[in-house]
Amino acid sequence: MLRKPCTVNLVLFYCSCLFSVSTGDGRLGASFIFGDSLVDAGNNNYLPTLSKANIKPNGIDFTASGGSPTGRFTNGKTIGDIVGEELGQPNYALPFLSPDCTGNVILNGVNYASGGGGIMNATGRVFVNRLSMDIQIDYFNITRKQLDGLLGAAKARDYLMKMSIFSITVGANDFLNNYLLPVLSIGERISENPNTFIDSLITHLRGQLTRLYQLDARKFVVGNVGPIGCIPYQKTINQLNENQCVDLPNKLALQYNGRLRDLLAELNQNLHGATFVLANVYDLVMDVVTNYAKYGFKTSSKACCGNGGQFQGIIPCGPTSSMCEERSDYVFWDPYHPSEAANLVIAKKLIDGDKKHVSPINLRQLRDL
Numbered sequence: 001m002l003r004k005p006c007t008v009n010l011v012l013f014y015c016s017c018l019f020s021v022s023t024g025d026g027r028l029g030a031s032f033i034f035g036d037s038l039v040d041a042g043n044n045n046y047l048p049t050l051s052k053a054n055i056k057p058n059g060i061d062f063t064a065s066g067g068s069p070t071g072r073f074t075n076g077k078t079i080g081d082i083v084g085e086e087l088g089q090p091n092y093a094l095p096f097l098s099p100d101c102t103g104n105v106i107l108n109g110v111n112y113a114s115g116g117g118g119i120m121n122a123t124g125r126v127f128v129n130r131l132s133m134d135i136q137i138d139y140f141n142i143t144r145k146q147l148d149g150l151l152g153a154a155k156a157r158d159y160l161m162k163m164s165i166f167s168i169t170v171g172a173n174d175f176l177n178n179y180l181l182p183v184l185s186i187g188e189r190i191s192e193n194p195n196t197f198i199d200s201l202i203t204h205l206r207g208q209l210t211r212l213y214q215l216d217a218r219k220f221v222v223g224n225v226g227p228i229g230c231i232p233y234q235k236t237i238n239q240l241n242e243n244q245c246v247d248l249p250n251k252l253a254l255q256y257n258g259r260l261r262d263l264l265a266e267l268n269q270n271l272h273g274a275t276f277v278l279a280n281v282y283d284l285v286m287d288v289v290t291n292y293a294k295y296g297f298k299t300s301s302k303a304c305c306g307n308g309g310q311f312q313g314i315i316p317c318g319p320t321s322s323m324c325e326e327r328s329d330y331v332f333w334d335p336y337h338p339s340e341a342a343n344l345v346i347a348k349k350l351i352d353g354d355k356k357h358v359s360p361i362n363l364r365q366l367r368d369l
């Protein structure tokens with residue numbers, strides 16, 4: 001009877017369900033990943049958008065695809081991939097929009113992140129299409145019902161609350177591709193001062209995190225905005241020197257990050273049974289950018305893949321752009337995104353690092369709660 005493929009599938013399916021749900025052995029069950037291109041694992045492949053990474057040489061070092069592009073905006077693994085792998089999640093979370101993201105694979109979690117996406121609906125409009133946070137959470141609401149179907153309501157709830165980590169990596173595009181977008185403003189800079197804009201980011205993010213809580217998310221990790229004034233794109237268009245960063249984007253990031261810290265403290269108080277961990281991406285990336293040699297990199301100003309200006313920072317990475325020889329010598333893969341080598345340094349500190357970089361607890365401790 002096992003000769004029929006569908007029977008075999010059913011058996012495998014049943015086993016993997018049992019395995020994942022019954023493990024109390026300190027392995028992570030699932031990652032539900034929300035955010036932007038830093039963690040997009042291919043959702044934008046399915047959207048008509050200008051923000052795409054399913055072109056060579058993106059993914060050239062991604063082992064699971066044999067070096068083919070997957071839609072990840074880097075040469076290898078994202079921080080989301082690395083964290084899942086290190087914490088014992090059986091497989092990568094697939095992109096929600098992938099036709100393969102159905103049935104028992106959602107027990108590994110699901111990735112909703114989208115290049116160009118932000119907290120605000122208007123963010124990333126310049127790319128024509130992207131999934132913003134409100135839509136990503138609408139999609140999680142669909143997954144939520146599928147989990148009830150797979151596991152039954154009680155087990156699904158338990159799986160989400162205890163065996164799953166919810167990561168949110170968002171905010172950079174709300175500045176880069178909204179507030180700071182010059183002229184003809186589809187951005188909001190003309191009409192708002194930074195305090196007002198950041199207020200509204202925090203208000204919307206509070207609503208979004210609360211919705212996830214209502215859908216049974218309990219273990220959260222929320223990244224702050226990195227030093228977006230130090231990316232090769234910003235350094236190139238502002239014609240900076242090797243060891244300078246653009247002031248305004250970094251200032252805005254720091255101002256938002258202060259408010260985010262307060263928001264997460266508030267939610268830790270108010271949302272019973274939930275833990276919100278702050279991932280201090282700003283200080284982590286700034287440390288790697290500043291002390292790159294200490295981590296074994298040769299440059300933190302030039303993009304490995306890209307063209308234009310002093311830092312290869314204008315034309316995005318694609319088949320016609322130039323690519324560096326030694327990819328692990330570069331902190332930045334392309335004009336906007338860290339290389340896999342940099343992602344590995346950052347992810348390790350989030351998993352096992354101290355309170356300076358991840359607080360109030362690190363991701364291994366969050367998993368083991």
Ligand SMILES: *[C@@H]1O[C@H](CO)[C@@H](O)[C@H](O)[C@H]1NC(C)=O
Nearest residue numbers: 119120121122133134204205
């Ligand atoms: C996005 O648009 C919807 C529908 O208009 C609205 O309800 C929601 O508040 C908006 N969210 C943000 C973050 O702007």
Ligand SMILES: *[C@@H]1O[C@H](CO)[C@@H](O)[C@H](O)[C@H]1NC(C)=O
Nearest residue numbers: 137138141142211212214215
């Ligand atoms: C999830 O979807 C249902 C409709 O299927 C809706 O009633 C509910 O408000 C949604 N929950 C959240 C938190 O968005």
